[in-house]
Amino acid sequence: MVSIPDDVSFREGLSRPLSVYIHVPFCRSKCPYCAFNSSVPSGDQVELYLSSLSRESELWRSFTGKKPSVRTIYVGGGTPSVLSVGQWETLFELISRSFDLGDLEEFSVEANPESLTCDHLALWRDRGVTRVSVGVQSLDDGELKWLGRLHGVERAIWAVQSCLAAGFEVSADLMFGLAGQSVRKWHRSLSALVDLGPHHLSLYQLTIEPQSFWGKVPPTQALDGYGHYRWAQWYLPRKGYLQYEIASFAKEGRWSRHNMAYWTGGEVLGLGPGAWGYLGGLRYENHRDLGDYSQALNDSVALDYTERVQGAAKGSERAILALRTSFGLDLDRFAEDFGQDLYRRLEGCLAGFPSSCIERNGPVVRLTPKGMRIANALWEALLWGDEDER
Template identity: 50%
Template sequence: MSGNANPFEPPAGGLSLYLHVPFCERKCPYCAFESKVPSEGEKDLWLEMVERELHWWEARIGRPSLATCYIGGGTPTVLSGPEWARLAEMLESHFTFDADAEVTVEANPNSLSADHLLFWREWRTTRVSIGVQSFDDAELAQLGRLHTAARACEAISASLASGFSVNADFMFGLPGQTFRNWARTLSQAAASGIAHISLYQLTIEPGTEWGSMPEDELSDGYLPYRWAQWYLPLKGFGQYEIANFAKYGHESRHNINYWKEGDYLGIGPGASGHIKGWRYKNISGLSRYSGSLKKGASAIASGERLKGSRRASEAAVLALRMKQGIEMEAFAQKYGSDEESRIIKLLEAFPEDLYSVSGNRISLTPKGMRVANRI
């Protein structure tokens, strides 16, 4: 486990949990996440190993209370009703939940069922995040998605009717994507009744089916993202982070905890976590992940505790993802005045229209968010 047996302290409160379901119905050609189509018995094996990993953590940090819980993937809706019941029972036995805990589950339109929604409502789920990606059937087919635009609409409507706050993910910068199609997708999303929209530009990742695609085959992402920044606020969706827009009060508390360097456990193959300044990554691959846990060892592949300028830089990068940016006085108190000065000088090297200084706070402008990777 990269040195010390226990290089972290039990969290004092406000803990988040990310639980990774490493299965999907079909691997999308652009997907670089830890996921695969499950073979016979693999879902049972995964559940057994998650239970072992939770026991391992409980022996070290006790049974903490969760402020947020996010069950993602992969595709969590490949789990059956009995498998969901078993998973929820595990979580209830290893954690308590804050009274107002935010509990999010990812879903794909093709595999989301009435049984899923009924179980989640009877358990403690508050949010459903649906991987729509597009409301254009040709784009969905190009992306290798199994659902149609009509099925995505049905999934959104059913989730809303079940009483959940709903997020939908959409992708831009697709090969051949027209501005008209993008505008139509966002217009339909804004009118669908959902409270949160996440936008992601297609990137070509090594090791994926599309890994060898030339970058120049992708459409330009600047214009569709800029248009979204203008259009979505008109429809009541405020941009609170580079990729995220929400109606007031529906921001993702779980993701905000990431960006504020909060504590979170990562459970499952390939999951990442962060406890008291120590971050770690789990073993990838169900076989190797389970092999370690079966031996009584941890699932952790590597970990490090960032210090000094590296930790301050990471904190600044994460904070600048959010509209509120960096509160410099608090930053200086936590990381030192020298680090505060260094970050300010780095930002001042960029054009003034990319960042804004308001009182004691520095943040990216909308234009700055459009070129955030460069910053």
């Protein structure tokens, strides 16, 4: 039997309905703004990754003594579509060997247009994938070039159309705040994408991570995206896409079940280099470096960091994550779970929010569209640490 620190918490987490995140740490090239744990693979790195991933999932399974029951799977990255069809076969095999998929509700994979092929789509359909998230980013060739993306508009359209034609639920990522991107230009990308008919849209302001290339050599032309975001909030509901989370819009009922598990504090088993997990109240991160990750698996699972989320910090996290979504935060439930002191503290913070930013319906409080636009400023009041319980 493998030993895992804090085994009681982990065991508890693994015994509940589980969401599994698998991180694929490879891309065809590195985008200048990106600091995700990804690199262009060389030598036998993909083989090392797959054999390590197989060992990691086996270790977790053997630790619980039976296959954990999985509700959602999300294969993200990085760029999972850089794996060949043969490598995907290996991935599917290790998933079915390690997990009970009898109650699986959603199986998502991320794909980028330049590496996605019809063979991927055929295999994914065959092996139970239900949802593909396509990294479109823009439908303007100049913007895609500026972002350092390898695909053009034509290929992005092909990718979305092919996923839809193959019968998948389709999500598409789009970015705003790009060089020279007027709100009119943003609207052109957004409306062209809407016309293709994806079920779900994820919209992101360009964020330059400090550890990325642009973090060291900043581009001069990035824009503030407040107006772009506001436009999307006005435009998309008129096209049948409801905003159900700060960055997410979906047709009725087509929200991401996997992401909802993050926002509602569900159990998440993260696999792969640099993957995060949350099991039984413990958050962990795996070793980021592929060599370290693989090496660590000789002894046990590849944890590099663990943290127990409890007390005020847990209450803070519950409140912020729930307020990210249009489902909002149930204050009665919060008081039940965290006690009157923390509940009063929360009410005090909410009372300080501008009234145009929150709305109440019975015990449920949620952000208005304006609240979602300035959410980052609102979170500051809700960031409580363990040490400042009062």
